Amino acid sequence: MARGFVTAEEVAKKAGVSRSAVSRTFTPGGSVSQSVRRKVLKAARDLGYRVNRLAQGLNNDRSNLIGVVGTNLSSPFISKQLDLLSLGLLRRGLQCLLLNAADARKDIAPLIELLFEFRAQAIVVLSGEPPASIIDECMANGVRLILINQRLDRTDTNMVLSDDSHGADLAAMRLIEARCQKVAVISSASQTPAQVRRATAFSKRMAMEGAEVVSWFDGPTSYESGYQAGCDLLGDKAIDGAFCVTDLLALGFIDAARLEMGRRVPEDLSIVGFDDIPQAGWKSYQLTTVRQSVDALTEKVLTALASDEPETRLQIVPVALVERITAR
Numbered sequence: 001m002a003r004g005f006v007t008a009e010e011v012a013k014k015a016g017v018s019r020s021a022v023s024r025t026f027t028p029g030g031s032v033s034q035s036v037r038r039k040v041l042k043a044a045r046d047l048g049y050r051v052n053r054l055a056q057g058l059n060n061d062r063s064n065l066i067g068v069v070g071t072n073l074s075s076p077f078i079s080k081q082l083d084l085l086s087l088g089l090l091r092r093g094l095q096c097l098l099l100n101a102a103d104a105r106k107d108i109a110p111l112i113e114l115l116f117e118f119r120a121q122a123i124v125v126l127s128g129e130p131p132a133s134i135i136d137e138c139m140a141n142g143v144r145l146i147l148i149n150q151r152l153d154r155t156d157t158n159m160v161l162s163d164d165s166h167g168a169d170l171a172a173m174r175l176i177e178a179r180c181q182k183v184a185v186i187s188s189a190s191q192t193p194a195q196v197r198r199a200t201a202f203s204k205r206m207a208m209e210g211a212e213v214v215s216w217f218d219g220p221t222s223y224e225s226g227y228q229a230g231c232d233l234l235g236d237k238a239i240d241g242a243f244c245v246t247d248l249l250a251l252g253f254i255d256a257a258r259l260e261m262g263r264r265v266p267e268d269l270s271i272v273g274f275d276d277i278p279q280a281g282w283k284s285y286q287l288t289t290v291r292q293s294v295d296a297l298t299e300k301v302l303t304a305l306a307s308d309e310p311e312t313r314l315q316i317v318p319v320a321l322v323e324r325i326t327a328r
Contacts (some may be wrong), residue, residue: 067115070126168201180241230256
């Protein structure tokens with residue numbers, strides 16, 4: 001049977017000191033003499049001892065864990081966001097406890113309740129809307145809650161949002177500039193708040209400009225769904241433009257247009273995406289898209305985590321149109 005971790009009691013015995021002396025040695029600011037500290041550190045090195053940070057956090061009624069809850073973790077935008085966020089937390093002496101909410105459907109409350117049991121000091125929700133009762137419990141326990149691209153009508157929650165409506169407006173005006181008369185707006189069946197904001201703002205602007213809009217939403221937020229949208233819609237030769245609410249959908253839509261439907265991009269069909277994931281710049285796509293900076297988004301989340309202000313902090317991430325070659 002495998003041996004367990006070396007314990008503080010074993011370190012204390014080898015160093016010839018008390019268990020509390022070991023604890024104070026590994027507690028920042030702990031009171032312990034230099035001679036005792038040297039004995040404890042030597043014994044710890046010899047035995048291969050490592051501090052149990054989880055237990056230490058529970059003793060202090062607060063761990064150094066930041067809970068992160070999200071779905072669609074394999075998407076390029078979310079994976080990049082997780083990469084930067086987890087690195088940023090580590091540099092600040094914090095740890096990321098990631099929970100995949102893919103099977104939680106729309107109810108992420110059980111996952112957030114689990115994070116309470118780990119005494120997480122804050123919770124970042126990448127996707128999914130927590131119920132009001134969970135938000136209340138976060139506030140009652142002093143757990144900071146940060147929602148990304150979710151906007152709630154509350155005065156006690158931190159929210160970080162990309163400027164989706166402005167980004168969708170930029171996409172619409174680019175397709176108007178390309179002289180598109182009938183355009184498709186492509187989203188997934190998940191209908192996340194960000195997707196809804198983008199599709200709604202885009203459709204509103206196109207209608208104001210006198211263009212006809214066809215909406216398509218089905219399947220997960222994936223390349224495959226974008227491909228299916230292209231196959232479903234592009235039999236209509238009158239469609240000469242498309243706005244995909246994420247780049248991943250746009251890449252599938254482009255391939256369906258070219259490979260299945262015989263449409264030339266951008267000569268016959270102008271396409272604009274949203275996010276500016278790395279794949280959008282690949283030579284085979286060169287997608288014109290709306291960029292929301294993952295670096296800026298992550299920095300605003302980290303700023304919210306470090307803030308001592310108890311009131312709501314709504315932070316907006318600016319967006320910009322990135323011109324490539326998929327729009328006339």
